[in-house]
Structure formats: C-alpha cells, structure tokens
Amino acid sequence: MSVLIKNGTIVTSGNELKADIYFNGETIQAIGENLEIEADEIVDATGKYILPGGVDQHVHFSFNYKGSKVRGFETSNAAAVGGTTTLVEFVNQVQGKGLVESIDEYRKTDADGIAMVDYSFHCVMTDPRPEVIEEIPDLAAAGYPTMKLFMAYKGMFFHADDDAILKALFKGKEAGITVMVHAENAEMIDVLTKKLIAEGKTAPYYHAVSRPPVVEAEATRRAIYLAELADAPLYVVHVSAKEALEEIKQAYGRGQSVYGETCSHYLVLDTEDLAKPGFEGAKYVCSPALRTQEHRDALWEAVDRKWLNAVSSDHCGFDYKQQKHMGFGEGKSFADIPNGAPSLQNRLNILWTYGVCEGKISKSRLVDLFAAMPARINGLERKGQLQIGFDADVVIFDPDYEGTISVANNIEGVDYCPFEGFAQKGRAETVYLRGNRIVTDGKYVGTKGQGKFIAGKPFGYAYREK
Numbered sequence: 001m002s003v004l005i006k007n008g009t010i011v012t013s014g015n016e017l018k019a020d021i022y023f024n025g026e027t028i029q030a031i032g033e034n035l036e037i038e039a040d041e042i043v044d045a046t047g048k049y050i051l052p053g054g055v056d057q058h059v060h061f062s063f064n065y066k067g068s069k070v071r072g073f074e075t076s077n078a079a080a081v082g083g084t085t086t087l088v089e090f091v092n093q094v095q096g097k098g099l100v101e102s103i104d105e106y107r108k109t110d111a112d113g114i115a116m117v118d119y120s121f122h123c124v125m126t127d128p129r130p131e132v133i134e135e136i137p138d139l140a141a142a143g144y145p146t147m148k149l150f151m152a153y154k155g156m157f158f159h160a161d162d163d164a165i166l167k168a169l170f171k172g173k174e175a176g177i178t179v180m181v182h183a184e185n186a187e188m189i190d191v192l193t194k195k196l197i198a199e200g201k202t203a204p205y206y207h208a209v210s211r212p213p214v215v216e217a218e219a220t221r222r223a224i225y226l227a228e229l230a231d232a233p234l235y236v237v238h239v240s241a242k243e244a245l246e247e248i249k250q251a252y253g254r255g256q257s258v259y260g261e262t263c264s265h266y267l268v269l270d271t272e273d274l275a276k277p278g279f280e281g282a283k284y285v286c287s288p289a290l291r292t293q294e295h296r297d298a299l300w301e302a303v304d305r306k307w308l309n310a311v312s313s314d315h316c317g318f319d320y321k322q323q324k325h326m327g328f329g330e331g332k333s334f335a336d337i338p339n340g341a342p343s344l345q346n347r348l349n350i351l352w353t354y355g356v357c358e359g360k361i362s363k364s365r366l367v368d369l370f371a372a373m374p375a376r377i378n379g380l381e382r383k384g385q386l387q388i389g390f391d392a393d394v395v396i397f398d399p400d401y402e403g404t405i406s407v408a409n410n411i412e413g414v415d416y417c418p419f420e421g422f423a424q425k426g427r428a429e430t431v432y433l434r435g436n437r438i439v440t441d442g443k444y445v446g447t448k449g450q451g452k453f454i455a456g457k458p459f460g461y462a463y464r465e466k
C-alpha cells in the first residue's frame with residue numbers, strides 16, 4: 001500500500017521543514033515539497049508535525065520478581081499509541097544456558113507472533129562462566145549487539161561484580177558489543193537498607209533514602225574506570241542523579257567513549273511522590289530512586305545539551321494492588337516492593353508537554369532523544385529517522401490536542417499510571433509501522449503479531465570515533 005502525507009511539518013534531529021512524505025510498501029520513497037505522486041492513501045497533515053516512529057531502548061516485558069511477572073509483549077500496543085514503533089527489550093540469561101540461546105528461546109515464546117510493534121533485544125548476562133564470556137561476540141552475529149550488567153541488587157542472581165563487568169568489556173569490544181550498566185553500589189544499598197529497616201523506617205519513601213545519589217555516582221565512576229582499563233565504550237542506563245551525570249560528562253571530556261540515557265519519569269517525578277500518604281508511594285518505587293527538583297533540572301539540561309543522548313521509558317508493568325503490595329503489611333518494607341513503573345505509553349507525551357512546550361528542548365532535540373539516537377546506539381540502521389530508504393515508521397503528531405494522562409485512557413494493562421492527572425498537550429494522532437497504519441485518532445488499530453524482529457548491527461554509536 002502507498003501513502004502520501006501532504007502539508008505537514010517534518011521534524012528531523014537537525015531541522016524542521018514543510019514537506020510531503022511518500023512511502024510505498026515498508027520504506028520511505030520520497031520527501032519533498034508539493035509532491036505530485038499517486039497513492040492509495042493521501043493524508044492532509046496541515047497544522048501537524050511528522051515525526052519518525054520512536055525507538056524505546058529500555059523496556060522490561062520479562063522481568064520476574066519473586067515469581068510475579070510484569071506485563072509482556074501482549075501490551076506492546078501501548079507503545080504504538082505513544083508514537084513508539086520499535087522496542088528494545090532486556091532478556092536475562094537463563095542460569096546454565098548461553099547468552100544467544102536465552103534470547104532466542106524467549107523471543108520464540110514471548111515476542112514472535114505477539115509483538116504489535118517492531119522489537120530487538122539486549123542480553124543481560126547473569127551467569128559469567130568462562131565459556132559464557134567467550135560467547136559474548138556471538139551476540140553480534142545473532143543481531144543482539146548490546147548487553148547489560150547490573151551493579152545493583154546484592155544477592156540477586158543477576159548482580160554482576162567488577163570481575164564480570166571488566167571481562168565483558170574486554171570481550172565485547174572485540175565484536176563491537178556495547179556494554180550497558182545499571183550503576184548503583186550494591187553494598188552501600190544493602191547496608192543502608194538493613195539499617196533503615198532495623199530503625200523501623202519501612203515506608204516506600206525510604207526506598208530513596210536507601211539509594212541516595214552517592215550510590216549511583218560511585219558505581220558510575222567505578223564502571224567508567226573499568227571501561228577505561230578495557231579501552232572499551234560504556235553506556236550508563238537510566239541516569240537519575242546529577243552526581244552520576246557529572247561523572248559521565250567528565251569522562252567524555254577526557255576523551256572516553258562514555259554515554260548515558262535518562263528516563264521520562266526522572267524528568268517529571270520526584271521524592272515527594274514516594275512520600276504520598278498510606279502506601280501510595282509504592283507506585284513510584286523504581287531504581288535508581290526518584291530524586292529532588294535539582295536533579296530533575298540537571299537532567300533536563302543534560303538532555304538538551306547532549307550530555308545524555310536518549311530518553312527511554314524503563315517500562316516495567318507491575319500492578320499496584322497485586323504486585324506492589326508485596327511490600328505492604330507486617331514484616332514487610334520498601335525492600336519488598338517490586339521495582340519499576342509503567343511508562344511505555346507516555347514517553348512522547350512527557351517529552352512534548354514538559355520538554356518542548358516548556359522550552360526545555362527543541363522539537364528536533366526531541367526527535368533525537370526519542371528516536372534517532374536510540375536507533376544509532378542499538379545498531380538499528382533503518383529506524384529512528386525520516387529518510388529515503390528507511391522504514392516507513394511515521395507519526396502524525398497533533399500539537400493542538402489537549403487532554404489528561406490517566407490510567408483510564410492507558411492500555412499498558414496495569415492498574416495505575418505514575419503520571420496520573422498530568423496535563424497532556426499534543427498526541428500521536430496517526431502512526432504507521434513499516435507503512436502499515438496501526439494508530440488512528442490516537443487509538444490502536446493494528447493487529448497482534450504485526451511487529452517483527454529487527455537485528456541490530458555491532459559497532460554502534462558508542463564506537464564512533466571521537
């Protein structure tokens with residue numbers, strides 16, 4: 001099917017231009033002023049912006065906490081209505097199995113034939129046996145050119161010590177694997193958590209007290225030193241503290257290939273949300289923890305000035321009533337609350353309403369953070385940009401829409417929304433996935449299984465010459 005979108009304003013990571021865009025089949029065929037091309041569908045986008053489909057490089061559809069699993073790819077239509085057309089999911093290596101094997105098995109049972117947008121994967125190494133370290137280059141050949149290690153969560157099976165991280169950095173750079181880290185000092189957190197619980201400080205708010213900024217800053221600095229020793233690039237996920245941000249800036253300034261992202265919730269939520277009365281604060285328990293206003297201001301400056309190069313959702317769909325309440329009651333504490341918040345659907349809404357509309361970022365910078373740079377980081381060569389030959393992942397964005405973000409109009413399959421009651425300006429009115437319309441008037445109209453696996457290429461953006 002061929003589509004011609006006329007009279008809109010195309011926004012790229014470099015500029016804005018009044019132009020038409022034409023795609024036939026799955027790829028963009030032409031971009032220009034006053035295109036005169038016959039098409040099966042002609043769309044008038046007067047007064048609207050044309051954006052590339054978003055790439056969310058940080059989602060969790062398989063996370064399991066004490067036997068309780070988050071919502072999976074069956075809710076990936078929530079990404080589509082939020083203007084995101086490609087997701088990159090973290091898959092934990094299964095104990096006793098290989099890296100590629102773990103992803104391949106998960107993909108066959110939980111993603112293929114289910115996903116409603118396109119998808120790729122990061123591997124989380126959990127079992128760093130020597131033979132597993134040797135397997136790391138195989139990830140690149142399989143189309144999985146990124147891997148993550150958790151410096152946090154002492155005692156959990158997926159915690160990685162410095163030995164594992166350093167070996168992964170050395171081996172990964174041989175094949176262009178980008179190593180990502182969740183940077184929090186597990187020992188610090190463990191000591192503080194036990195101390196707070198012993199003092200009877202068990203409410204959700206104390207989650208933030210147990211994970212102060214220094215916990216994140218120390219681990220970020222340590223990971224940077226490990227990457228320096230290995231002479232390998234490093235990507236720090238979900239940066240929330242200005243002190244951690246400073247470590248990344250300083251390393252980059254020294255010539256190191258160190259990069260980072262933040263997430264939509266760190267830009268608009270803070271510790272006051274954790275302090276909400278009763279057990280309400282449990283909705284906002286995520287790691288790293290939410291911070292105060294000064295950190296939010298620093299993060300907005302960082303994404304605007306390119307000190308951080310992507311904004312992800314870190315979507316993690318645990319219910320409030322059934323799952324977050326695992327930390328409620330006698331003998332329970334903030335340490336028993338599953339970490340994570342559902343935010344898949346509202347990443348673009350937050351960036352536009354509280355970034356673009358408030359003058360914190362430009363429209364072009366939004367495109368870079370939301371789509372173009374995440375595609376580059378993960379080696380998704382035909383995603384994230386409106387260019388001839390790229391996939392026809394296209395969003396028609398209506399800037400005049402006004403509404404309210406609420407669980408009532410959310411399709412993430414979770415019983416709460418962390419942005420409940422937030423004003424929303426603009427929306428993804430129409431969305432195309434590889435030339436197929438999957439959203440009309442802000443509603444999902446695609447089909448289950450319409451998404452397909454997109455192989456990433458190694459030696460992504462983190463390997464670029466400085």
